[in-house]
Amino acid sequence: MTPTPALLPTPALRLALVLALGLVGLLGMVDQASGQPLAAQARQDLSFGELLGGLAERVRPDDGARAGQFRIRGANRTVELTFHLPEVLEGPGGATIPLRFGEGDGHFEPSGGDPRQAFDPSRPITLSLPGPPPWHWIHLGGTALPAASVSLGSYSGTVGLTVADLAN
Amino acid sequence: MKRVLGSLALTAALVATVPAAAQAQEAASADINATATVLANVSVEGVNDLRFGDILPGFDRTVSPTNSDAGLFRITGAGDAPVTLSFTLPGTLTGPGEPLTVSFDEESAGFGNMNGTVLERFDPSSTYTLSLSEGGRDIFLGGTVSTAGDQAAGSYTGQVTLEVSYSGS
Numbered sequence: 001m002t003p004t005p006a007l008l009p010t011p012a013l014r015l016a017l018v019l020a021l022g023l024v025g026l027l028g029m030v031d032q033a034s035g036q037p038l039a040a041q042a043r044q045d046l047s048f049g050e051l052l053g054g055l056a057e058r059v060r061p062d063d064g065a066r067a068g069q070f071r072i073r074g075a076n077r078t079v080e081l082t083f084h085l086p087e088v089l090e091g092p093g094g095a096t097i098p099l100r101f102g103e104g105d106g107h108f109e110p111s112g113g114d115p116r117q118a119f120d121p122s123r124p125i126t127l128s129l130p131g132p133p134p135w136h137w138i139h140l141g142g143t144a145l146p147a148a149s150v151s152l153g154s155y156s157g158t159v160g161l162t163v164a165d166l167a168n
Numbered sequence: 169m170k171r172v173l174g175s176l177a178l179t180a181a182l183v184a185t186v187p188a189a190a191q192a193q194e195a196a197s198a199d200i201n202a203t204a205t206v207l208a209n210v211s212v213e214g215v216n217d218l219r220f221g222d223i224l225p226g227f228d229r230t231v232s233p234t235n236s237d238a239g240l241f242r243i244t245g246a247g248d249a250p251v252t253l254s255f256t257l258p259g260t261l262t263g264p265g266e267p268l269t270v271s272f273d274e275e276s277a278g279f280g281n282m283n284g285t286v287l288e289r290f291d292p293s294s295t296y297t298l299s300l301s302e303g304g305r306d307i308f309l310g311g312t313v314s315t316a317g318d319q320a321a322g323s324y325t326g327q328v329t330l331e332v333s334y335s336g337s
Contacts (some may be wrong), residue, residue, distance in 0.1 A: 002231045037195045037196075039196045040197055040198040042199055043200075043326065044200065045200050045201040046201070047202075047203050048202070049202050049204065049205070050204075050206075050207050050334070052206070052207055052209055052334065053206065053209065069200075072196070073196075086202060089202060089203070097206070146204075149332065150206050151206065153206060154205050155204045155206065156201050157201070157203075158199050158200075158201060159200050159201070161195050161197045162195060162197040163195060164194070164195040165195065
């Protein structure tokens with residue numbers, strides 16, 4: 001059977017395909033060579049401290065002693081941060097303390113001393129990570145809203161952070 | 169035929185590689201804890217009045233915070249939480265004659281555990297911060313009252329208020 005001529009790449013098209021394939025391979029090599037893998041590390045818990053019933057307590061993201069802290073590694077990348085925020089802290093006997101996170105409760109502190117960038121941790125945020133050094137800081141504040149009749153004792157919850165590379 | 173197979177293989181490789189590059193996505197995650205401790209509300213109770221007792225006209229009388237006539241407040245709250253004390257002190261005692269002058273100095277007040285013993289003295293005229301001990305403290309208050317030579321006989325009284333709040337968080 002004779003192949004249909006239309007299915008055969010012309011020499012020019014073959015050259016283009018070869019160049020395109022080579023370019024894809026080259027891009028892959030550059031991406032792998034640009035730095036270490038994306039990483040996220042927990043550095044400090046978010047601590048609301050000692051609360052009294054009926055009195056809300058806000059921790060600001062620039063509170064170095066009490067704000068939650070993560071650091072993420074990545075250089076010259078665009079990433080999306082997604083927080084998994086607890087709606088309540090859980091305490092003795094199933095008691096809970098509602099939490100609130102909103103605009104300005106998150107801070108992105110890029111490496112290299114650039115100004116902090118405030119964001120709302122309750123929504124995904126897209127960030128451009130600058131070049132080396134590769135470690136950048138994420139600071140998390142929030143507000144605890146204990147009811148007047150809240151039970152005494154210790155309360156806790158888990159805050160998760162996922163960083164995804166938005167590949168080009 | 170050889171040329172055709174070679175070209176098809178090249179095309180297949182390109183199709184397989186481009187989507188893989190576009191979909192390559194790297195992710196990382198980490199967790200921290202969010203924590204809080206709910207404290208018992210702090211409270212204060214007046215237990216004993218500050219009693220200057222019987223005084224002759226023209227004489228003064230000083231009551232030490234370690235004296236059994238000293239005033240006593242009892243504070244209860246959370247563990248060893250720090251609290252701030254703020255007294256509202258009378259300048260005089262009022263009664264049937266001219267008011268009696270009352271004064272307080274840097275050692276007129278004292279605090280202790282809830283066992284009646286003064287551990288340390290302080291000035292009740294200024295705010296003062298201390299830590300609770302096992303959820304409580306006793307606060308003692310003394311002072312000095314002065315009478316005039318022609319002071320009218322009778323009973324004189326005044327009110328002392330102690331306000332307590334948690335300090336810091």
